[in-house]
Amino acid sequence: MFSLFKSLWGYRGFVLSSIRNEFTTRFARSRLGGLWMIIHPLAQVAIYALVLSNVLAAKLPGIDNPYAYAIYLMAGMLAWNLFAEIVGRCLTLFIEQGNLLKKMMFPRITLPAIVVGSCLLNNLMLLLAMLGVFALLGHTPGAAIVWLPALILLVVAFSIGLGLFLGVLNVFIRDIGQVVPIILQTLFWLTPVVYPLSIVPERLKWLLDFNPLCALVVAFHDVLVYDVAPNLRDLAGIAVAAGVLMLLGLFVFRKASPEMVDAL
Incomplete structure (x- = not known):
């Protein structure tokens, strides 16, 4: 496992230049350039806010602001977009880079590193x-933003x-690439991004206990909206889950790397 990180450090220049090239290439002929990365999620927030603000605005205790729902929504979308983008891009990463993997010799761990950086x-x-x-x-977010x-x-x-694990599986079982977007869409609505936990009926709250993203999104709301420290007990469980997933993803990636080129 250490050799993966050693090779990644050795190719850090390649990773950084690839992130820069990806950014400049994506918006090379766009007048607004990188602003589109901001416009798209903010437009999504505006749509949700217009549709749902009248329904939920009165149910956001602790936020003394006429635009409470929009503020709440943006904080949740910040967490969700990062998660969904990394998982979504890793899901098809090795398939999309199949030709590169076949033609060039380089540490393949640099590919997910480029995704994370971007x-x-x-x-x-x-x-x-x-x-x-x-x-x-x-x-104005308060001191809790240090979290x-x-x-x-x-x-x-x-x-x-999670993305590494699913991305490797998708090389060998292409159905994974079709199923995961559906699961992500369902998971979005099972995560308190566009609604507060207070409106979830008590008989259904147990479902959210099985969603590890719930605690993360709530922590983003606590820090950015309510200016309180996140629940460290809940985050400790997420940290353990994240550590286990990273080890699992790296293990599967390392073991499957030789066979991925043949499968591609």
């Missing part, structure tokens, strides 16, 4: 835009572990 860059830009929107809406880097790290660890 997704983090997107998320950072979204965070900065979101903080600007918060300021326009009259909401945000740790929460982002948890999301990344959980996502890359």
Whole structure:
């Protein structure tokens, strides 16, 4: 396992240049450039806010702001978008890079590293835009925002572990690529991103206990919306799950790497 990280460090220049090239190539002929990475999620937030704000605005205790629901929604989308983007891109990563894997000799662990770096860059830009929107809406996150880097790290660890595992499986079982987007869409509605936990009936709350993303999204809401420290007991369980998933993903990736090229 150590050899994977050693090779990744040795190719760090390749990883950084690939992230930069991906960013510049994606928006090479776009007038707005990287702003589209911010416009898309903010447009999604605006649509949800317009559709659901009248229903849920009165059920957001603890937020003294007329735009409470939009603020709540943006905080949740920040966590969800990072998770969904990493998992979604890792799911098809090795299939899309099949020709590169066949023609070049390089540490294959650099491919998911490039995905993580690119997704983090997107998320950072979204965070900065979101903080600007918060300021326009009259909401300023407090001291609890110092927890945000740790929460982002948890999301990344959980996502890359799961994404690596699913991405390798998808090379050998292509049905995985068809099923996972459906599961992600279902998981989105089972995660308190567009609704607060307070409106979930007590008889159904046990379902959320099986969703590890629930605690992460709630922690983002606590830090960015309510200015309170996250529940460390809940996050400890997520940290253990993220660690196990990362080890599992790296183990499967390392064992399956030689066979992936043949399968592709």
